[in-house]
Amino acid sequence: MTHAIEVEGVSKSYGSGQEQVRALVDAHLHIAPGEFVSLIGPSGCGKSTLLRLIADLATPTHGAIRIHGKSPHQARLDREFGMVFQSPVLYEWRTVLRNVLLPLEVMGVRADEARDRASAMLRLVGLSRFENHHPWQLSGGMQQRVAIARALVFQPPILMMDEPFGALDELTRERLNNELLNLWQKQAAPRKSTVLFVTHSIHEAVFLSSRVVVMSPRPGRIERIVDIDLPRPRTAEMRWAPRFLELVATVRQALREDDGASAHSRRETAHGAS
Numbered sequence: 001m002t003h004a005i006e007v008e009g010v011s012k013s014y015g016s017g018q019e020q021v022r023a024l025v026d027a028h029l030h031i032a033p034g035e036f037v038s039l040i041g042p043s044g045c046g047k048s049t050l051l052r053l054i055a056d057l058a059t060p061t062h063g064a065i066r067i068h069g070k071s072p073h074q075a076r077l078d079r080e081f082g083m084v085f086q087s088p089v090l091y092e093w094r095t096v097l098r099n100v101l102l103p104l105e106v107m108g109v110r111a112d113e114a115r116d117r118a119s120a121m122l123r124l125v126g127l128s129r130f131e132n133h134h135p136w137q138l139s140g141g142m143q144q145r146v147a148i149a150r151a152l153v154f155q156p157p158i159l160m161m162d163e164p165f166g167a168l169d170e171l172t173r174e175r176l177n178n179e180l181l182n183l184w185q186k187q188a189a190p191r192k193s194t195v196l197f198v199t200h201s202i203h204e205a206v207f208l209s210s211r212v213v214v215m216s217p218r219p220g221r222i223e224r225i226v227d228i229d230l231p232r233p234r235t236a237e238m239r240w241a242p243r244f245l246e247l248v249a250t251v252r253q254a255l256r257e258d259d260g261a262s263a264h265s266r267r268e269t270a271h272g273a274s
């Protein structure tokens with residue numbers, strides 16, 4: 001089977017000499033087509049760096065990345081990626097509908113078909129009534145829904161989301177988690193997007209994912225991968241299921257262990273340096 005994403009011994013350092021930051025060290029990760037994988041870990045552990053390397057927004061210092069067997073650069077040229085960032089990057093002068101239309105225009109989709117697809121996607125995220133509004137007329141949560149609709153409208157093989165709900169309150173975040181899963185669960189194989197999702201929220205990671213990649217900082221590395229064996233389709237009620245809470249505890253424990261391990265290695269380094 002060709003993996004959707006293969007990360008083989010990837011390291012990334014920024015700067016050099018005393019100033020060098022080892023943002024990611026020897027990362028290995030294989031993601032199957034149609035998987036939903038989350039990256040979690042404390043600030044500075046290399047989550048965004050890994051995402052940026054896969055998206056061809058940066059290049060590894062060592063190691064190799066393949067996207068459906070291709071280089072990240074080729075995958076980007078082939079429009080394999082949809083991206084959603086923490087702050088929705090919308091064009092203020094374009095209406096909501098015209099923001100969602102943008103990727104279809106770039107891809108040269110026929111105008112009437114593009115309009116139908118964009119309207120259908122806005123209906124799915126509950127924003128039909130706001131098609132002709134401008135982004136500044138919407139709340140943060142609504143703007144993020146527009147960004148998600150725009151990322152999903154062209155059915156990207158790979159969807160990368162860097163803390164897309166990080167700036168939202170807990171209830172809005174949960175609602176958008178449910179909506180995102182509904183949209184994703186509705187996609188039929190083989191067109192189901194492979195999702196790579198960066199978050200700081202353990203609950204969000206467990207609720208959404210098939211696997212949670214736990215990372216630790218200084219240097220950034222993958223410490224552990226936790227399989228999330230909750231059945232799909234996931235429902236909002238699952239957040240109270242005993243198995244859900246067990247998995248939350250497992251991920252929390254893995255993060256704590258990492259914290260202990262990196263504190264320990266920092267002490268070792270400090271002793272070594274003295």
Ligand SMILES: Nc1ncnc2c1ncn2[C@@H]1O[C@H](COP(=O)(O)OP(=O)(O)OP(=O)(O)O)[C@@H](O)[C@H]1O
Binds near residue numbers: 041
């Ligand atoms: N362009 C850059 N130049 C120098 N250092 C960088 C650069 N980008 C990231 N870093 C450093 O690399 C390390 C990993 O950063 P990264 O943004 O990948 O972490 P993160 O886990 O996504 O953090 P956060 O959760 O705070 O977003 C950090 O120490 C960061 O300061």
